[in-house]
Amino acid sequence: MPKLWNETIEEHRSAVRDATLDATAALVAEHGLMSVTMSRIAQEAGIGRATLYKYFPDVESVLIAWHERQVIHHLEQLEAVRDRITDPGERLQAVLETYALISYERHGHHGADVAGLLHQGPVITQAHQRLLELVRNLVAEGAASGVLRADVAADELAAYCLHALGAAAGLPSKAAVRRLVEVTLAGLRPADRPSGDGTSATWDGAGHGDGHHPRHGSH
Incomplete structure (x- = not known):
């Protein structure tokens, strides 16, 4: 032919x-x-x-193919965000915020039934590994540069980030999603990093100096 x-x-x-x-x-x-x-x-x-x-x-095979395409597209979005930024701390923050907002928006559009029915199969498993590796590499880069804690393995911190930000799917607003990202990032800061004036639970000052815990300060 x-x-x-x-x-x-x-x-x-x-x-x-x-x-x-x-x-x-x-x-x-x-x-x-x-x-x-x-x-x-x-x-x-x-x-x-x-x-x-x-x-x-059948319709299930169509839905699986659609979902797989969507997941790959989201990974490409995250990689594009990563490639736009050079500062290690800002880079991780931007990727995690994008990931959390994607989770929030997908839940709002499709509901919880998507996760229950379609998060399975080799393509989704490979995509999750690719996502985990992306975050792990950013965490390792941040730890090497001194902006992130180095006392916990990058693999563990990457898993922590993804599990924590999975909660974004159930939040009521984008503002709440961004607060969740701030809280998650606070857990990645070095324990001996200066806390600033202790008035904000954000990436630049999570309020350890006055005994104020960032979990409560970010809300």
Whole structure:
């Protein structure tokens, strides 16, 4: 088969797949995950049901593919944030805030059922490892430069960050999400780092000097 024909077929397949996943995203955003059906996906995408079934055997396979694409896109967002900033402390803060806001916004758009039904499979497992490595490397970089604590392993601190910021999904506002990020970052500060005037539980001064604990100060 000629190369150009092969490329044309592949482009067509890619276009159908993208249209299917775009339609799924629109339906989930508008009606919720549980309301998505093969008929509605085909109608939204502008393709026949028979064509859709050639690409996906059932609605669950469509939802998994859509979710995997979304997760990879979010990882690319985080890596782009990382690459824009050079200062180790600011870099980690920006990545963690972006991650927390993504968690918050996804929960608001899709509800808790996404996590329960779709956080599984090899692609999601690999994506989680990639995310963990991204944060671990930023933590290690911060510890090496002296802006983060070095008395706890970077792997442990990365896991702490991701578990702590998972709570962003249940928060009521972006302001609350940013406060959670501040509290999480306070746990990464070196114990002997100067605390400033002790009036703010932010990245630059978490209020250890007057006995004020950052968990309470950030709220």
